[in-house]
Amino acid sequence: MKLSKFLFLLLFVLSASVTFAQSSTELKRKKEAIQREIELLQRNLNKTANNKKLTLGQINALNKKISLMQDKITVINSEIKNLDNQIHENTNTVINLKGQLGQLKKEYGAMIRFAQRNKNAYDKMMFIFAAKDFNQAYKRIKYLQQFGQYRKKQASYIQGTQKELNYKIVILDKNLKEKSNLLHEQENEKDKLGKNKNQQSAVLNKYSKQEKKFRQDIASRKKQQAQLDRSIRAAIVREIELERKRAEAAAKAAAAKAAAAAAAKAKAENRPAPATPAAVAKPKANSSGYLAATPEAAKLSAAFESNRGSLPWPVTAGSITESFGKHKEGQASYNNAGVTIQTAEGAGVRAVFNGKVSKVGNALGRYYVLIKHGQFFTVYQNLRSVSVSAGDDVSTKQNIGTVASSGDIPELQFQIYRGAVAQNPAAWIAK
Incomplete structure (x- = not known):
C-alpha cells in the first residue's frame, strides 16, 4: 500500500x-x-x-x-x-x-x-x-x-x-x-x-x-487611399462582370449546340424540327458566384475559405498598426478596407494563397497587386517594386514585390475581398 x-x-x-x-x-x-x-x-x-x-x-x-x-x-x-x-x-x-x-x-x-x-x-x-x-x-x-x-x-x-x-x-x-x-x-x-x-x-x-497640418495631411492621404480602394473595387466588379459574360456566352453556346443536335436528330428521323428554345436567362450582374463558375475556380474558392484563420502573413515579420473598419482622427473619420502592417525596410511581400494576378497597378508613385483566388481577391498596396505581371499564376508564399515606406516607415496595406465585399484580413491570416 x-x-x-x-x-x-x-x-x-x-x-x-x-x-x-x-x-x-x-x-x-x-x-x-x-x-x-x-x-x-x-x-x-x-x-x-x-x-x-x-x-x-x-x-x-x-x-x-x-x-x-x-x-x-x-x-x-x-x-x-x-x-x-x-x-x-x-x-x-x-x-x-x-x-x-x-x-x-x-x-x-x-x-x-x-x-x-x-x-x-x-x-x-x-x-x-x-x-x-x-x-x-x-x-x-x-x-x-x-x-x-x-x-x-x-x-x-x-x-x-x-x-x-x-x-x-x-x-x-x-x-x-x-x-x-x-x-x-x-x-x-x-x-x-x-x-x-x-x-x-x-x-x-x-x-x-501641428494638429491642423497633421489633420490636413491625414485627410489628403485618406482621400487618396479611398480613391485607390474604389478603383480596386471597380476592377473587381469588372472581373465579376467579365465572368458573368463568359458564363452567359457559355450557356448560349451550350443551348445552341443542344438545339443543333436536336434538329439533326429530328431530320435523321424524318420528323419536324423541335421548336426553338426560349432565350437563355441572363445571369445576375455583380454576382460573385460567377467567379467560381468553373470547377477549378470553385475548388480554389473552397480551398481559400477552408484556410480562414490560417493564411500566411503577406510579410515574414510585421505588426498590424491599423485595424480593419472605421477609424476616427480628431473630427475626421475614415474607413480602412484592410489592415495596415508595419514591417522591416525592404521587406519582401508574398502571396498568401495560390491564385492568378488579376492586375498590377500604379498609384501615387507606388505599385499595388490584385490577385484572384476563385471568388476571393487579395490586394497588396504600397509596393516599391513588383516581380509579377497580370495573368501570372502565383503560389502560396511566392514573392510578388517589396514594400515601400510611408513617411520613413515601411507599411503594407493588405486587403481581402469576397467578390466586391471587403473582409477583415485579421480574421483570415494566422494569429
Missing part, C-alpha cells in the same frame, strides 16, 4: 510538471513573439526620431508598441502565476516526501533493531527449532527470508525517496530563481512602459501643436 501511494504521488508530480512545462513553453513563445514585434516597431520609430513632421505611421507605431508592452506584462504575470502554482505544488511534494522518508526511516530503524537482537545464527536456529511442528518451522524459515528481502526493499525505497526529494528541492530552487528573474523583468517592462507613455504624451503634445 505504501509503495502504491508513493508511485501515485510520483506520477502526479511528473504529470503536473509536464502540464506546467507545456504552459510555460507556450507563454515564453508568446512573450518572444511580442518582443519581436516591439523591436520591429522600435526600429521603425528610431528612423523617424529626427523627423520634424509627425506622421500617422509614427503615432500608430507608438500606440501599438505601448499596447504590445502591456500585453507582454500580462504574459509575464501569467508566467509568475504559473510559477506560484508550481512552487506551491513542489513545496507540498517536498513536505510529503520528507514525511514519507521519515516514516520509512523509522520503520527501517525498527527492522535494524530487531535484526540486531537476532543477529547471530544461534538465535535464528533457536527461533526455528522452537516451532511446535514442521509446518510452523517452515513458516518461520520463510519469514526470516522474507524479512531480509523486505529490509532490502525498504532500503531501496528510502534511497528512491531521498533521490526524488533532492530532485524536487533542486526544481523548487530553480522555480524560486526563475520567479525572481520574472519579477525583475516585470519591473523593467513597467519602467519601459512608463517611459514610452511619456514619449506618447510628448508626441500628443507635438500633435496638438
